[in-house]
Amino acid sequence: MVATADGVPLDLANVARNLARPRVAADLARAHVRTPADLVALRQCSLNDLVAVLPPAPLNRDDRPYVEYRAPIDLYTVSPAELPVPETSLRSADPVKDLATWTRGTPPTDLAIAVAASLMASSKLVPATYWISSLMAHDPERAVPLFAQLKQAATDYNRKLELSQAHDAIAAGRVDDARGALDGLLRENPRWATAMVERARVTLHADSLAAARAMLEAALPLGDDDDRYNAYINLGVLSMREGKAPEGIADFARCNEIHPAETEAWLLRARALALTGQAPAASAVLAQARRVATDSTAVTKAQSQLQATGTIQ
Numbered sequence: 001m002v003a004t005a006d007g008v009p010l011d012l013a014n015v016a017r018n019l020a021r022p023r024v025a026a027d028l029a030r031a032h033v034r035t036p037a038d039l040v041a042l043r044q045c046s047l048n049d050l051v052a053v054l055p056p057a058p059l060n061r062d063d064r065p066y067v068e069y070r071a072p073i074d075l076y077t078v079s080p081a082e083l084p085v086p087e088t089s090l091r092s093a094d095p096v097k098d099l100a101t102w103t104r105g106t107p108p109t110d111l112a113i114a115v116a117a118s119l120m121a122s123s124k125l126v127p128a129t130y131w132i133s134s135l136m137a138h139d140p141e142r143a144v145p146l147f148a149q150l151k152q153a154a155t156d157y158n159r160k161l162e163l164s165q166a167h168d169a170i171a172a173g174r175v176d177d178a179r180g181a182l183d184g185l186l187r188e189n190p191r192w193a194t195a196m197v198e199r200a201r202v203t204l205h206a207d208s209l210a211a212a213r214a215m216l217e218a219a220l221p222l223g224d225d226d227d228r229y230n231a232y233i234n235l236g237v238l239s240m241r242e243g244k245a246p247e248g249i250a251d252f253a254r255c256n257e258i259h260p261a262e263t264e265a266w267l268l269r270a271r272a273l274a275l276t277g278q279a280p281a282a283s284a285v286l287a288q289a290r291r292v293a294t295d296s297t298a299v300t301k302a303q304s305q306l307q308a309t310g311t312i313q
Contacts, residue, residue, distance in 0.1 A: 003047065012036040012105035032122060037114035040103065041127070045090040055084050091127075096134045109139045116146055120153040123160065128153070159185060163195055170201055178202050193223025197230045204238060213238055229258045233265055236272070245276045256289075263295040267302055271312040279310050 004010060015036040018024050025034070033039050044050075060067045092098045099108035106114075112135045119128035128150060135143040162181055169178035182199040185192065200215035216231045216238070223231065236251035249272045255265030266289035273282035283306060290299045302312045 009102050009104040010040075012040075012103055012111070014105075015039060016105075035114070035118065036106070037111065037118045040099075040111060041115045041118045041122075041124075043102075044087065045092065046102070049092075050085070050090060053085050053089055091130060094134050094137065095131060096138050109135065109142065112138075113142060113146065117149070120149060123153065123157045125150065125154055125157065159188070159192075163198060166195075166198055170198070170205065175202055175205055191222050193219040193227040193231075196222070197227055197234065200231075200234060204234060209238055209242060225258050229255050229262065229265070232258070233268070236265075236268060240272060245272055248272050249276075260292045261294045263289065263293040263298050266293050267298060267312065270302060270306070274306055274311050279306060282306055282312065 019028065019033075019035065028034070028039075033042070058064070058066050096108050096112045099111055103111065112131055116128050116131040116135065119125070119131065132143055132146045132150060135146070162185060166178045166181040166185075169175075169181065178198070179202050182195055182202060185195045186199060189195070196215055196219040200212045200219070203212035203215060213235065216235050219231050220228055232251045232254045236248040236255070239245070239248035239251060249269055252265045252269035252272065255262065256269065259265070266285060270282040270285040270289070273279070273285060283303070286299055286303050286306065290296055290303070293299055305312050
């Protein structure tokens with residue numbers, strides 16, 4: 001729950017200033033909050049509205065701390081479908097109108113459009129529809145184009161779902177299933193870098209190393225940072241398989257530059273250095289990884305292996 005003092009609206013200009021601070025931005029990005037609209041999109045209702053629809057329950061008191069002992073149990077035993085209040089019952093009938101009562105700094109219509117865009121970008125299509133429908137009552141001219149964007153978002157969601165299924169098929173060893181799904185996706189969008197990287201993984205597993213390299217290199221200029229990270233990871237693995245350790249190590253280093261907090265590329269780079277007899281360099285890479293990577297446990301384990309055996313599993 002996020003709260004302000006009674007009656008004080010959320011100042012979106014202040015939110016924007018805070019999001020411009022690097023440490024705040026990095027912290028909230030972990031919760032996919034990068035703009036004021038992303039934050040507004042998370043709101044369900046006011047605390048008063050929530051209390052009004054809750055069923056009767058025992059009071060949580062100092063001499064009977066019900067929540068303290070019950071919450072850990074409910075965390076593991078109560079599914080979202082069993083929650084006492086359905087999410088839909090908390091939503092206002094007119095969220096665009098309500099914006100004026102609890103936010104300031106951005107006109108409600110402009111903010112609603114930004115919120116709808118944020119929800120569509122996150123594939124949260126049901127709440128996006130709810131916001132767009134509310135916007136229709138206030139500014140139909142600006143709301144109508146959003147329905148076309150919503151339709152495209154639904155198409156994109158289905159494609160991402162198919163991509164996820166292909167990814168799972170690769171992990172399960174169902175290479176033919178993954179190949180067929182990815183070829184279908186690439187027929188629809190031949191320049192989709194994420195699908196190209198996944199298709200290259202299939203090629204790397206079962207077909208031609210040269211074809212996999214060509215596909216990964218073609219994906220690099222088309223994708224975002226995540227796509228480039230995954231492309232370089234696979235290029236590094238491919239180079240190691242071809243016996244080209246310096247190229248593989250360089251590819252893993254590029255991954256470290258793109259996403260320093262991701263542990264996998266640090267471990268692969270250190271392992272490659274150790275395999276080529278460069279234990280001191282591998283140790284230095286792991287020391288650097290420990291300062292910036294999210295999974296320090298895996299890095300510490302690799303450091304112990306390197307010290308004990310001169311290699312990393």
